[in-house]
Amino acid sequence: MNFIEELRWRGMIHDIMPGTEEALQEKSSSGYIGFDPTSDSLHIGSLVQIMTLVHFQRAGHKPIALIGGATGMVGDPSGKSQERNLLDKATIEKNIKGVKSQLEKFLDFEGENAAELVNNADWFDSMNFLSFIRDVGKHISVNYMMAKDSVKSRLETGMSFTEFTYQLVQGYDFFHLHHQKNCIVQLGGSDQWGNIVTGTELIRRKSGKSAFAVTTPLIKKADGSKFGKTESGNIWLDSDKTSPYAFYQYWLNVSDEDASNFIKIFTLFSEAEISSFQSTHDEAPHQRFLQKKIAEDITKRVHGQQALDQAINASKILFGKSTKEDLMRLSDQDFLAVFNGVPQASIQKEDIENGISIIDALVSKSGFLKSNGEARRELKANSISVNKEKVNDQFELKNEDLINQKYVLLGKGKKTNFILCLEG
Numbered sequence: 001m002n003f004i005e006e007l008r009w010r011g012m013i014h015d016i017m018p019g020t021e022e023a024l025q026e027k028s029s030s031g032y033i034g035f036d037p038t039s040d041s042l043h044i045g046s047l048v049q050i051m052t053l054v055h056f057q058r059a060g061h062k063p064i065a066l067i068g069g070a071t072g073m074v075g076d077p078s079g080k081s082q083e084r085n086l087l088d089k090a091t092i093e094k095n096i097k098g099v100k101s102q103l104e105k106f107l108d109f110e111g112e113n114a115a116e117l118v119n120n121a122d123w124f125d126s127m128n129f130l131s132f133i134r135d136v137g138k139h140i141s142v143n144y145m146m147a148k149d150s151v152k153s154r155l156e157t158g159m160s161f162t163e164f165t166y167q168l169v170q171g172y173d174f175f176h177l178h179h180q181k182n183c184i185v186q187l188g189g190s191d192q193w194g195n196i197v198t199g200t201e202l203i204r205r206k207s208g209k210s211a212f213a214v215t216t217p218l219i220k221k222a223d224g225s226k227f228g229k230t231e232s233g234n235i236w237l238d239s240d241k242t243s244p245y246a247f248y249q250y251w252l253n254v255s256d257e258d259a260s261n262f263i264k265i266f267t268l269f270s271e272a273e274i275s276s277f278q279s280t281h282d283e284a285p286h287q288r289f290l291q292k293k294i295a296e297d298i299t300k301r302v303h304g305q306q307a308l309d310q311a312i313n314a315s316k317i318l319f320g321k322s323t324k325e326d327l328m329r330l331s332d333q334d335f336l337a338v339f340n341g342v343p344q345a346s347i348q349k350e351d352i353e354n355g356i357s358i359i360d361a362l363v364s365k366s367g368f369l370k371s372n373g374e375a376r377r378e379l380k381a382n383s384i385s386v387n388k389e390k391v392n393d394q395f396e397l398k399n400e401d402l403i404n405q406k407y408v409l410l411g412k413g414k415k416t417n418f419i420l421c422l423e424g
Contacts, residue, residue: 003059004214009271010264012052012216014190017200020212023184024061028113031056031185032064032177034120034170034192037072038087040098041238044250045228047266047298048216050106052187053115054268062113064183065103067096069121071169092121102237105302116181120173136172137165139205140198148194167198174199178211185212219265222257237302243337244303248311251295252288256281259290267297314338317388324387332404339409339419343368346423347397347408355396358384361410361420368410368418378412385411 004021007013023029033049035042042050053063072092087095100117107115145151145167151159174196177183186196196213203211219227228235235250236242254262259281263274281289300308314334317326330338345366347356362368362375362384369375378384379393386401387409397420401408408420 003056003061006055006059007052007214007216010055011261012048012055012265013214014217015193015213015215017197017213019210020185020214023210023212024059028060028062029185030062030064030177030181030183031187032066032118032174032183033187034066034068034071034173035099035103036068037092037095037099039236040095041236041241042099042102043228043234043236045219045234046237048219049188050103051266052214052216054106056187057107057113057115058268060113063107063115064177064181065107065115065117066173066177067099067117067119069093069096069119070124071120071166071173098238102302118177120176123176124169132168132172136168136175136202139202140168140171144201145198148198150191150194167195168202170195171198171202174211175202175206178203178209179207184210185214187214188216190215190218222255222261239303239307239333243331243333244299244307245311245314245334245337246340247303248295248299248308248315251298252291252315254291254294256285256290259288259294263290263294267294269293269297310334322388324389327387327403327409330403332406335403335407339417342417342419344419344421347420348423352397352399352402352422355398358386358391358393358395358397361386361397361408366410366418366420369412383413385409 002021003024004013004016024031031053033053035046035049053065057063069092072087072095096119103115103117109115109117145164148167150167151164154163174183174186186199188196193213193215196215200211200213203209221227230250234242235247239247251262260278263269263277269277277290277293281287296308296312299311303311310329310331311334313326314330314337316322317330317338327335345368347361347365351365356365358379359372359375362378363370363372369378375384376393379391382390382392384391386395386397387403388411397408399405402422403409406422410418410420412418
């Protein structure tokens with residue numbers, strides 16, 4: 001199956017320039033996608049474009065990932081309602097390193113059609129303003145630029161000259177890669193169509209050659225909410241920004257309708273495999289077979305097998321049977337992610353070194369329960385647990401009960417939890 005056919009059955013084509021499929025069938029070709037270094041990590045919204053490059057490489061072509069070291073200092077107006085803050089060079093260089101390390105998890109940077117990472121600062125840093133407007137600006141008319149949706153949508157609220165010229169800067173990226181690396185196709189999200197075709201037009205006018213464009217749909221969730229967003233913000237690929245557990249849970253909790261769509265876009269399972277998975281899912285939707293397949297595949301690809309195993313273990317702790325040993329295996333990050341939103345109170349180091357009675361832990365040290373009488377009743381009913389193990393009224397909290405030398409998990413019944421945190 002060729003590259004375009006692969007994207008087509010996966011529902012990953014929004015616009016395609018005539019002649020693109022034929023051009024990519026002739027021989028191994030180079031194509032690129034630009035990534036904006038606005039952070040030192042990509043988020044899952046970038047996964048669509050990363051997977052596009054993965055399919056491009058698997059089809060025998062050479063993928064080029066362009067990091068916008070120069071364009072990141074300008075700011076793309078596409079899809080933006082207002083001008084964003086510009087980044088300084090040191091921040092951009094830091095962000096580029098982070099993005100590169102994440103792309104290396106998906107793309108093969110060795111071999112015959114090895115992926116390549118380029119930074120457009122490498123050619124823009126040596127170009128002065130007069131050279132740019134003479135060699136690039138004269139080929140694209142103002143009328144052509146004004147017709148772009150990214151410009152028209154901002155005319156009433158206003159846009160700076162910096163943003164207005166962005167499409168020329170991105171267009172020159174395509175021209176440069178076409179000229180230097182025989183790159184014939186630019187790929188990107190549907191909001192980039194105007195910028196991309198400016199590049200194909202610049203190539204045609206400056207060199208008389210053809211170049212092509214393919215864009216993917218912007219991903220939307222079935223309920224209308226924004227893909228890749230939660231109440232706490234973006235779902236990042238960096239484990240320091242989004243824990244593997246939270247990452248895993250995001251995919252595990254998507255709707256059935258979204259799961260049927262996402263498994264085609266974000267995994268490499270074949271059409272036949274996905275059809276089989278869908279049938280299995282439809283037989284018992286409550287078991288969330290599709291969601292588990294997606295969550296396991298993507299979490300392993302982004303964070304590795306060990307992180308996936310820890311995320312699955314963490315999920316069992318919150319939603320299934322678990323033991324004190326399971327809790328003790330959690331990292332700080334995963335522990336806090338699993339019990340996000342659970343009430344907390346601080347305990348002093350000297351208190352736990354001397355031992356804290358379970359009644360004091362439940363009442364005076366935490367406020368988890370309202371009174372000593374309530375604590376005794378719950379203990380007598382065998383409903384109180386410490387780190388998932390049932391305890392009686394003779395129990396004392398000690399150093400060895402601390403999870404990661406920091407936390408104690410108190411529980412009442414199956415669903416009510418409270419965390420004691422060691423101060424300092």
